[in-house]
């Protein structure tokens with residue numbers, strides 16, 4: 001399965017996670033401004049951090065517009081959300097939900113949902129039917145768990 005990752009990242013944390021995942025998957029990785037390149041891949045992974053009070057990372061604002069012009073027919077989508085559950089526990093990784101809504105409107109198939117076990121937060125729009133919509137990483141509070149979370153997620157992706 002030809003795979004690529006597109007990320008939006010303000011201070012480089014999500015960019016770093018995208019690169020770590022890409023290395024393990026031997027996949028391509030781009031900033032989200034290059035989202036048009038998604039047309040060449042079977043599995044498209046979208047990664048974002050969350051800012052403000054539950055807002056999608058800024059780079060995605062214009063990238064989502066471009067995404068509307070990409071034909072996602074037959075493609076699979078997986079999501080990565082990066083956030084801080086201690087300081088922003090009531091909007092934890094909400095940005096992932098914005099990406100999901102657009103991906104869903106494009107008729108894609110979502111893969112790679114994950115359990116919320118091991119996280120401590122009060123609310124997140126990125127939880128559906130008791131599961132996170134994708135891989136959730138918290139480098140601010142749980143960086144020691146990141147390697148295992150990435151590996152487990154990748155193991156369940158294919």
Ligand SMILES: Cc1cc2nc3c(=O)[nH]c(=O)nc-3n(C[C@H](O)[C@H](O)[C@H](O)COP(=O)(O)O)c2cc1C
Nearest residue numbers: 009010011012013014049050054083084088092093
């Ligand atoms: C002002 C500010 C607002 C934030 N808002 C949220 C939030 O609403 N939800 C969340 O999960 N994380 C929030 N975060 C945490 C960031 O998403 C987190 O630090 C992330 O690692 C930043 O990744 P980036 O460098 O790739 O953008 C916020 C951080 C800051 C400084």
